Amino acid sequence: MAKFITRRLAHAVLVIIAATFLIYLGLFTLGDPFASSGEKTVPPEIQEALRAKFGMDQPFFMQYLTYLQNMFTFDFGIDFEQRRDVADMLATAVPATARLALFAIIIEVIIGLTAGIIAAVAPYTFRDVFITIITTLGIGIPVFVIGIGLRAWLSGEWIFPAVPRSFTVETPWWQEIILPALTLAILDAAFIARLMRGSMLEVLRADFIRTARAKGISERKVIGKHAFRNSIIPVVTYTGVSLGVLLGGALITERIFEYQGLGYLLVRAISQHNNPVIVPIVVFAVVVFVLLSTLVDILYAYLDPRIRLH
Amino acid sequence: MTTPPQSGREPDTHVPAEALMTRFEAPDPDSTETGPKNGRRKNGSTGQFKEIWRRYKRNKLAVVGLALVIFLMVLAILQPWITPFDPMEQNPINSRNPPSARHWFGTDILGRDMFSGIVYGTRLAMIVGWSVMILSLVVGLALGAIAGFRGKATDSIIMRITDIVLAFPALIGAILVVQIFGNGIPQVIIALVILSWPTAARLMRGSTLSLRESEYVEAARSIGASDTRIVTRHILPNAIGPTLIYSFSHIGVAIVAMASLAFLGIGVPADIPEWGTMIAKAVPSLNVEGEAHMWMFPSLAIVITTLAFAFVADGLRDSIDPKLR
Numbered sequence: 001m002a003k004f005i006t007r008r009l010a011h012a013v014l015v016i017i018a019a020t021f022l023i024y025l026g027l028f029t030l031g032d033p034f035a036s037s038g039e040k041t042v043p044p045e046i047q048e049a050l051r052a053k054f055g056m057d058q059p060f061f062m063q064y065l066t067y068l069q070n071m072f073t074f075d076f077g078i079d080f081e082q083r084r085d086v087a088d089m090l091a092t093a094v095p096a097t098a099r100l101a102l103f104a105i106i107i108e109v110i111i112g113l114t115a116g117i118i119a120a121v122a123p124y125t126f127r128d129v130f131i132t133i134i135t136t137l138g139i140g141i142p143v144f145v146i147g148i149g150l151r152a153w154l155s156g157e158w159i160f161p162a163v164p165r166s167f168t169v170e171t172p173w174w175q176e177i178i179l180p181a182l183t184l185a186i187l188d189a190a191f192i193a194r195l196m197r198g199s200m201l202e203v204l205r206a207d208f209i210r211t212a213r214a215k216g217i218s219e220r221k222v223i224g225k226h227a228f229r230n231s232i233i234p235v236v237t238y239t240g241v242s243l244g245v246l247l248g249g250a251l252i253t254e255r256i257f258e259y260q261g262l263g264y265l266l267v268r269a270i271s272q273h274n275n276p277v278i279v280p281i282v283v284f285a286v287v288v289f290v291l292l293s294t295l296v297d298i299l300y301a302y303l304d305p306r307i308r309l310h
Numbered sequence: 311m312t313t314p315p316q317s318g319r320e321p322d323t324h325v326p327a328e329a330l331m332t333r334f335e336a337p338d339p340d341s342t343e344t345g346p347k348n349g350r351r352k353n354g355s356t357g358q359f360k361e362i363w364r365r366y367k368r369n370k371l372a373v374v375g376l377a378l379v380i381f382l383m384v385l386a387i388l389q390p391w392i393t394p395f396d397p398m399e400q401n402p403i404n405s406r407n408p409p410s411a412r413h414w415f416g417t418d419i420l421g422r423d424m425f426s427g428i429v430y431g432t433r434l435a436m437i438v439g440w441s442v443m444i445l446s447l448v449v450g451l452a453l454g455a456i457a458g459f460r461g462k463a464t465d466s467i468i469m470r471i472t473d474i475v476l477a478f479p480a481l482i483g484a485i486l487v488v489q490i491f492g493n494g495i496p497q498v499i500i501a502l503v504i505l506s507w508p509t510a511a512r513l514m515r516g517s518t519l520s521l522r523e524s525e526y527v528e529a530a531r532s533i534g535a536s537d538t539r540i541v542t543r544h545i546l547p548n549a550i551g552p553t554l555i556y557s558f559s560h561i562g563v564a565i566v567a568m569a570s571l572a573f574l575g576i577g578v579p580a581d582i583p584e585w586g587t588m589i590a591k592a593v594p595s596l597n598v599e600g601e602a603h604m605w606m607f608p609s610l611a612i613v614i615t616t617l618a619f620a621f622v623a624d625g626l627r628d629s630i631d632p633k634l635r
Contacts, residue, residue, distance in 0.1 A: 011473075018474045026490045140617040142566040144573050145609040148589060152596040152605065162597075245479045252481075252570055256593075267574050270485060278489075282482055290477050 005298055012294040019286045020071070024064055027275050067279075076280045081272050086280060089265060093249075094284075097261035100254070101246035103177050104184035109239060111189040116196025116235075121223060123201060131193060138190025147183040147256040154179060155257075163257050180257045184250055188242050192235050199231040206230075233303050237296050244292030248285025365629035372625020378618035385429055386436035393426035397583045409603055416603040419591050424603065427583035428611050434584050435565045435615060438495065442502045442564035447557040449503065450510025454553065455541050457511065458518025469515070472508030480505060484567060488577040498577045502564050510553050510560075517549030551630050559623035562616040569612055585612050 042050075051057045054077070055066060070076065076086035119131040155163045159178070161171040203209065204227055212226050213219075249262030258264065262281050269277035367373055385392065400420040407417040415424035457468040478486065487501035521527060522545070530544050572578035572586030580587055585608040592604035 014470075015473050015477045018470075019477045022474065023486065026486055136617075136620070140562075140620050141613050142569065142616060144570055144586070144589065145612055148593070148596065148605055148609060152602065155597065248479050248482060251485075251574060255574060266482075266485075267576075270489065270574075270576060282486060285479055285482050286477055289479050 001301070004301055008294050008297055012290050016287055016290050019290070020068070020283055021064065023279060023282055023286070024067055027279055071280070071283060077276045079269070079277045080274050086276050089277065090262075090280060090284075093260065093262045093265045096259065097249050097254070097263065098247060099173070100177055100180055100184070100250060100259065100261055101243060103181035104188070104246060104250075105239060105243050107181055107185035108189040108192060108242075109235075111185065112192025113196055113232075113235065115189070115193035117200060117223065117228070119193065119197040120200035120204065120231075123197075128197075131197075135190040135193045138186050139194070141186075143183060143187055144252045144256065146186055147180075147253050150179050150183055151256055176257075176259065180250070180253045180259050183253045183256070184246060188238075192238060195234045195238055196231065199234050200227055203227050203231040233300065236303070237300055240292050240296035240299065244289040244296075247288045247292070249281060362629045366625050369625045369628055371621045372628070375618045375621025375625065378614065379622055382432055382615060382618065383436060386433040389429050389433040393423075393429050395423035395426045397422065397426040397430035398581070399423075408601075415607045418588065418604055419595070422583065424588070424607055427588060428585070428607055430583045431585045431588065431608065431611060432615075434495065434582070435568070438499055438502070438568050439561040439565045439619070441499050442506060443557050443561045445499070445503045446506040446510050446560065447553065449507040450557070451514050451546070451550065451553060453507070454511035454514025455518050455546065455549070458515040459522060459537070459541050459545065465515070468511065472511055475505060475508045478505070480567065481570060484571060485574075485576055488571065493577055493579055495578065495582075498568055498571060501577065502567055506557075506560055506564070510557055513553045513556055514549060517552060518545055521545050521549055555623065555627045555630060558626055559620070562619035562623070565619070566612065566616055585609075 048057075056063060058066070074087055076090065078084060079086055079089070115131050115135070119128040122128055151163055155161065159175055161175055209222060209227060212222050217226075249264075249266055251263035251267055253259070254261045254263035255267050262284070265277060266281045268274075269281070400422055401417070402420065404417050405419055409416040415428060418424055418427065453468050457465040475483070483505045484498075484501045487504055488497055491497040491500060518541075527540060527544055530540050535544070568578065569584065569586035569589075572584045573590045575587075575590060578584050578587055580590075588608040589605050592601070592608075595601035595604050
């Protein structure tokens with residue numbers, strides 16, 4: 001097991017290093033942030049001055065090393081538009097996104113597992129078909145259509161705050177988070193329900209379930225304990241990966257509900273070609289995604305020892 | 311990274327086959343009598359296609375999906391003759407009109423005819439969806455087969471490249487590529503191909519690996535067949551199934567990805583009538599009475615399209631490789 005963990009971690013580190021290199025190469029070398037673009041014209045001497053100020057007149061590898069060093073010390077520089085400290089901007093956006101991601105995960109796991117178990121316990125009945133139809137729709141309808149629909153129908157009603165927010169009304173964070181979290185949760189909940197249904201159906205056919213029933217254990221215990229524990233592994237895997245994606249910022253959902261998280265920041269930074277903001281967010285998203293995927297692989301190997309042999 | 315729980319950006323590729331089942335009927339008894347792998351029969355490929363079609367049409371949802379896909383394709387091809395108005399033509403006096411006999415789906419914020427815009431958007435979606443599918447399939451098949459067949463250093467280099475690409479969450483990866491190449495539909499297609507070939511390559515590599523040591527490949531080698539011939543004539547036809555299914559199910563994903571980028575104002579020029587940009591333009595009117603048509607029609611177009619392709623992909627999965635179910 002130790003060997004497996006070391007190998008996976010080493011692999012993750014290598015992938016992260018390669019990815020950060022590509023991000024840097026792509027954003028700072030191929031796309032010149034100081035070039036004139038559209039209505040914005042920048043005189044050549046000012047371009048030179050800006051390059052010198054941001055250290056971009058240095059050779060490429062020096063730039064890259066400086067960038068790596070700064071990433072490690074959480075020194076992200078200042079953004080090109082308003083000259084604010086990027087670290088400060090991230091300090092408020094990261095917790096907001098993390099809160100949203102956790103909320104969404106909790107909702108999707110509860111709904112997904114319940115629906116999946118209900119469907120698997122009575123396969124091919126009306127309930128099962130109904131849940132299958134709902135999950136098909138949940139997976140088929142794109143996130144931004146769900147988000148737009150929820151915003152159109154629910155924002156401004158009952159406890160849901162209006163979007164765009166009015167700055168005179170103070171909204172508690174939990175009210176602000178409900179609709180975006182629900183939007184994010186729907187797709188994954190549908191997916192989890194399908195995964196759970198499939199793996200539970202398979203487990204319920206296993207011999208040990210028959211043995212448990214033959215011993216006279218109540219159906220409740222057979223499903224809730226024996227079958228549940230053995231069919232949850234794919235859901236754990238999927239949830240981990242999904243958390244990894246969500247923590248990197250939910251671009252579309254945050255945009256729709258004007259939720260001030262990483263995704264919102266990133267989309268705005270992109271429209272302004274604001275590289276000092278784009279780079280740390282993308283690096284963060286990649287690092288979190290890779291680390292969580294690795295963690296999921298390790299967890300999977302722990303839960304199912306057969307994996308380690310490969 | 312060859313362990314089964316691949317960091318799953320494309321979750322549908324390594325889900326237990328059971329979970330992907332959307333068929334509502336009881337499992338069909340025929341699935342056991344299909345004989346040799348991939349439903350191959352001795353009477354050649356016509357028989358095989360017939361067999362696939364026979365299994366395919368049993369899935370009613372898949373047939374509905376196929377009909378919808380054909381309908382969308384016809385719409386896309388005939389777009390210039392179908393649209394009553396120029397989809398680009400602005401008419402500020404008639405902006406935000408509700409649906410009427412003249413403008414079936416109403417007009418948008420710039421006074422453009424929504425029906426014409428949505429049909430034009432269908433054309434774009436089909437172009438992007440199919441190009442991404444075909445290009446990523448070609449690249450994925452070629453690199454996957456090379457990696458699986460050559461093994462050793464070639465294999466590890468190609469697989470490490472897929473690892474790095476798959477380290478990017480999908481939308482963020484696409485945004486980065488578009489940032490580098492600039493705005494435009496071809497750039498969006500390139501971005502989506504760059505992000506989707508690795509999964510295709512991995513699937514192809516897996517199938518190639520399992521066939522490489524098979525007896526019939528050894529037999530071909532023993533009669534002096536060249537590597538190219540073995541890969542293209544013996545391995546490819548038998549290994550293509552899972553990759554083909556993935557690529558097909560990816561058409562819907564690519565269409566949604568383009569619409570998502572367009573919605574965020576990235577990659578797709580804002581003045582092109584595309585479903586995502588249409589919805590983005592409708593955002594200010596979301597809570598306005600009588601302007602719901604501006605987001606509902608493009609949303610409906612996306613939902614119908616993605617569901618249609620998903621149904622067809624499910625049907626293909628069941629019919630091409632019954633063992634996957």
